[in-house]
Amino acid sequence: MQDTLYPWPLRLTHWLTVGLVIVQVGLAITNWLVYEPRPILAEALVQAHLSLGALAFAITLARLGLRLWLGRPAFPDVMRSATRHAARVVHALLYVLLLALPITGYIKLAALGFEITLFGIIALPALPFDPELATRARLAHRALAILLGLAVVGHALAAIFHARLFGGVVLYRMGVGTPRP
Amino acid sequence: MRRSMIGLIGTALAVTVGIAATGMLLAPVERSGESLISDAEARAGLEQVSDYGINLIAYATVRRTDGTYRRMLITPESLDEMTDGADLPEGTRILMETYYNPGQVGTVFHKQKVGGGWNYGSFSAARPDLATSPRASCLACHARASDTDFTFTLPSVMTAAESGIASDFTCDRGGRAPCGPHVYRNGAGR
Numbered sequence: 135m136q137d138t139l140y141p142w143p144l145r146l147t148h149w150l151t152v153g154l155v156i157v158q159v160g161l162a163i164t165n166w167l168v169y170e171p172r173p174i175l176a177e178a179l180v181q182a183h184l185s186l187g188a189l190a191f192a193i194t195l196a197r198l199g200l201r202l203w204l205g206r207p208a209f210p211d212v213m214r215s216a217t218r219h220a221a222r223v224v225h226a227l228l229y230v231l232l233l234a235l236p237i238t239g240y241i242k243l244a245a246l247g248f249e250i251t252l253f254g255i256i257a258l259p260a261l262p263f264d265p266e267l268a269t270r271a272r273l274a275h276r277a278l279a280i281l282l283g284l285a286v287v288g289h290a291l292a293a294i295f296h297a298r299l300f301g302g303v304v305l306y307r308m309g310v311g312t313p314r315p
Numbered sequence: 316m317r318r319s320m321i322g323l324i325g326t327a328l329a330v331t332v333g334i335a336a337t338g339m340l341l342a343p344v345e346r347s348g349e350s351l352i353s354d355a356e357a358r359a360g361l362e363q364v365s366d367y368g369i370n371l372i373a374y375a376t377v378r379r380t381d382g383t384y385r386r387m388l389i390t391p392e393s394l395d396e397m398t399d400g401a402d403l404p405e406g407t408r409i410l411m412e413t414y415y416n417p418g419q420v421g422t423v424f425h426k427q428k429v430g431g432g433w434n435y436g437s438f439s440a441a442r443p444d445l446a447t448s449p450r451a452s453c454l455a456c457h458a459r460a461s462d463t464d465f466t467f468t469l470p471s472v473m474t475a476a477e478s479g480i481a482s483d484f485t486c487d488r489g490g491r492a493p494c495g496p497h498v499y500r501n502g503a504g505r
Contacts, residue, residue, distance in 0.1 A: 169452055170413060170422055170491050173437040180451040246454045247432060265461035272455055 138307055141204040145309045147197040151232065154190045155286060158183060162279070184239065185252045191236035194229060207307055212300040224289050231282040238278060242271035360479045364388055367423070367443040371410060374475035375468050375482040377502070381489055386412045387468050389475075397476035402464040403428055409466065412440070426453070433457065433465050456493065467493050470503035480504050 140148070161183040169176040209218045243250060244261040245268040251257045261267075296304040302311050362373040371388035378384040393407040403409075407428045413421040420440035426433045427447045434447035435454070463469035471482035484502025486494035494502075 165452065173422060173424065173450075173452070176452055177450055184451070242455055242458075243451050246458055248449050248451055248454050265458045265465075268455070268458045269461070272458065 138207050138210070138303065139309065140206055140307055141200070142309075143200050144197065144204060144206065147193050147200065148308055150193055151190060151197070154186055154193070155232075155282070158186055158190065159279075159283070161186070181251075181254075184243075184250055187236040187239050188252045188256075188258075190232060194232040198229060210300060210303045210307075212303070213296070217296075221292070224285060224292070227285050228282070228289060231278055231285060235275060235278050235282060238271045238275040242268050242275055245271065361475055361481050366440070367410065367445065369408070369445070371408075372475065373481060375471035375502075376484075377468065377494065378483070378485040379489060380485065384414050386414065387471065388412070389472060394472070394476040397473065399473075399477075403466060403469070403472070405429075405431070408445070409468075409472075424453075426457075459493065460496075462496075463499070467499050468503075470500050474504040478504070 139145070161179050165176045165179040165183065168179070209221070213221070240250065240258065241261065244258065245264045247260060247263050249257065249260060293304055293308075297311070305311050364371040364373055370391055372391050372394060373386055373388050374394075375387040376384055377387065388410040390406075390408045393404055396404040405428050408425060409427075410423055410425040412423050415421050422437055423440055423443075424435070424437045425445065425447065426435045427445075429447070433454075435450040436445065436447040438444040457465040457467070460467045460469075466472065468482070474480055474482060482503050482505055484498065484505045487498050488494055
């Protein structure tokens with residue numbers, strides 16, 4: 135049974151990413167809601183969003199490296215070929231989005247001359263002033279965020295659906311629950 | 316007779332040349348672009364505001380369909396220095412008062428042109444604070460107004476500087492989203 139589990143570093147980084155994505159969505163929505171009545175709070179939320187976005191980027195890179203190094207368990211035998219293919223595509227999409235979102239978020243501010251300092255310590259390099267690039271990055275960031283939301287929901291629903299269909303072995307791979315025989 | 320005629324014409328010519336030369340010397344030197352009407356008389360119809368420790372001119376009111384509105388204020392020196400087609404002058408301050416109920420000011424947002432770029436700030440009307448700094452949310456939002464010096468209501472600023480008319484128009488979008496660019500263009504002077 136143990137070899138059907140993802141290695142613990144991959145499980146840890148997976149659930150860290152889940153937590154970060156939820157917090158990031160919450161920060162973005164809260165910023166939008168409180169910007170006008172509480173602009174100083176909203177600015178603090180943006181700073182937190184930038185820092186946690188960079189952390190999510192670093193965790194995703196680490197996760198990719200860990201996955202290459204440690205490998206991952208094979209798909210359960212009960213999963214059909216088409217389902218496995220769909221899972222691979224969604225997993226790849228999630229990795230791409232988790233890397234692209236922080237990059238577009240960085241460009242949309244750095245191309246406006248905004249100096250980004252992560253966690254109040256790490257200063258990121260500025261980009262040449264280019265408002266058009268910043269506007270494109272802003273639009274891309276929003277579109278990618280919506281796409282990530284859809285991919286995450288699809289990923290979670292598929293995992294729950296397969297857990298019910300195949301006795302929980304899919305969720306168990308990420309350390310959730312116990313598979314039924 | 317002939318001598319007196321020549322003397323008269325010569326005197327008239329000398330006076331004309333003198334007046335023209337004096338006028339040329341005293342005429343204001345134009346900056347790049349065409350100078351706009353900017354004296355106090357031309358702005359007589361614009362409301363003067365001095366609620367925040369500095370003199371300001373109310374140049375636009377942007378209304379929302381939900382009944383909220385925003386009043387836009389600018390430093391009078393900026394109107395004086397406006398030239399047709401040019402960006403807003405260095406040091407310009409623009410304040411945006413938010414009103415959720417008529418006559419009741421909420422957050423006041425403001426920005427100042429520093430080193431050719433814009434810094435942003437905000438305060439409550441009861442405690443004016445004109446400090447500014449780069450702010451991520453403000454910068455990102457105003458980037459889409461790069462064609463109008465990162466100032467959505469620049470057409471209304473131009474109208475106020477040119478003809479002393481304050482704009483008053485309704486936005487085509489709700490919430491705090493900026494209006495469509497055509498609204499700012501078409502609303503100027505209304």
